[in-house]
Amino acid sequence: MIRSRVVLVLFRVAVGGLFIYSGIVKVVDPLGFAQDVRDYRVVGQALSFLAAVVLPWLEIFAGLFLASGLMKRAAAGIVSGLLIFFIVLVAVTMIRGLDVDCGCFGALSRRAGPGLLLEDAAMLSMALCVLFEPRRKPGNG
Amino acid sequence: MSGGEVRTVLRQMAAIAALSVAVAAVFHLPLIKRFARGEFREAFFLPEDFPGIRMIGVLEAEDLWAGGRAVFLDARPEFLFLEGHIPGSRNVPYEMDAARLPEDILALPPERTLVVYCEGGECRSSLDLAKLLHDGGLRDLRVVAGGWDAWKQAGLPEERGR
Numbered sequence: 001m002i003r004s005r006v007v008l009v010l011f012r013v014a015v016g017g018l019f020i021y022s023g024i025v026k027v028v029d030p031l032g033f034a035q036d037v038r039d040y041r042v043v044g045q046a047l048s049f050l051a052a053v054v055l056p057w058l059e060i061f062a063g064l065f066l067a068s069g070l071m072k073r074a075a076a077g078i079v080s081g082l083l084i085f086f087i088v089l090v091a092v093t094m095i096r097g098l099d100v101d102c103g104c105f106g107a108l109s110r111r112a113g114p115g116l117l118l119e120d121a122a123m124l125s126m127a128l129c130v131l132f133e134p135r136r137k138p139g140n141g
Numbered sequence: 142m143s144g145g146e147v148r149t150v151l152r153q154m155a156a157i158a159a160l161s162v163a164v165a166a167v168f169h170l171p172l173i174k175r176f177a178r179g180e181f182r183e184a185f186f187l188p189e190d191f192p193g194i195r196m197i198g199v200l201e202a203e204d205l206w207a208g209g210r211a212v213f214l215d216a217r218p219e220f221l222f223l224e225g226h227i228p229g230s231r232n233v234p235y236e237m238d239a240a241r242l243p244e245d246i247l248a249l250p251p252e253r254t255l256v257v258y259c260e261g262g263e264c265r266s267s268l269d270l271a272k273l274l275h276d277g278g279l280r281d282l283r284v285v286a287g288g289w290d291a292w293k294q295a296g297l298p299e300e301r302g303r
Contacts, residue, residue, distance in 0.1 A: 027168070053166075053173065058161040061161045071153045071157065075157060135142075
């Protein structure tokens with residue numbers, strides 16, 4: 001487990017920043033994102049719409065809290081949960097043989113594939129480091 | 142983490158989730174109202190429902206336009222069309238009635254490429270028009286994501302009036 005404070009701050013800012021960016025891109029185009037969600041063929045019309053409305057804001061707020069350090073464990077918990085969900089979703093999509101645009105970063109999205117799994121896994125490991133960061137005693141650095 | 146810490150973290154997670162739901166509900170209220178009214182219930186279609194419809198970016202649209210390889214249809218109301226549109230495009234304001242589609246367009250060969258666009262942002266009339274045309278037998282429909290806004294923002298040529 002990584003204990004360096006500087007590295008953990010970098011992790012928080014990097015993952016948090018990416019989540020904020022990815023959320024803003026989707027907030028701007030909720031219907032486009034709803035179509036992306038629908039393309040995964042996991043949920044129907046109404047849930048695609050609901051997910052497209054709520055999920056981007058969850059990404060933004062989790063990213064904001066994670067990057068700022070306020071309630072960082074909770075934010076890291078949400079980010080980890082989302083990433084685990086994305087990884088399972090992409091893996092299942094690949095096993096089903098669907099050719100889907102990942103819908104991660106709006107127009108910058110690419111295909112849901114192995115590279116995407118690696119990126120998600122990298123972000124997940126960073127988020128988990130923050131989630132399980134050992135509590136420091138006050139004044140102990 | 143101790144049990145107490147876990148509980149605190151879980152409570153905070155719930156708080157962040159609740160905050161997100163609340164902001165989403167306020168921010169997207171107009172959109173949620175429209176959805177509740179039944180708009181775009183059918184909007185998020187699967188490719189196999191309409192195999193002939195594809196979303197394209199403004200660059201691909203420009204490519205088709207510059208090569209003169211497609212018929213361009215503007216799904217917006219006439220007054221917006223008159224204010225400015227993609228040069229050479231034809232105004233087919235979307236109305237929910239398939240019977241009002243221009244017959245000469247329906248008579249085009251099914252493989253003819255048609256590019257459909259609307260205002261941009263959350264506009265759906267281009268997609269709806271494309272679906273009607275798909276039902277009418279046309280099989281190469283490309284909907285410009287970002288619509289007229291994206292075209293204008295890209296600094297591409299425009300035409301006014303008829």
